[in-house]
Amino acid sequence: MAKTSTPKRNPPVQPNESTPGLNGAGLLYQGYVETSNVNVAEELVNMIQVQRAYEINSKAVSTTDQMLQKLTQL
Secondary structure (H helix, E strand, C coil), X not given: CCCCCCCCCCCCCCCCCCCCXXXXXXXXCCCCCCXXXXXXXXHHHHHHHXXXXXHHHHHHHHHXXXXXXXXXXX
């Protein structure tokens, strides 16, 4: 019989427990709401750039496919 080995698993990650405001931990204030740390306008610009790059690459693949089809018909 062939011996199978099981992959080694990493130990579970233990949470870091600390007191707010000490050892680099953030502060907690009751009754306050944290604001978003994402710049929505910047992320929309990035998404548009990625979408355009995807469209260009998709068009390049389609054009290459058409060229190869015509080449094989010769």
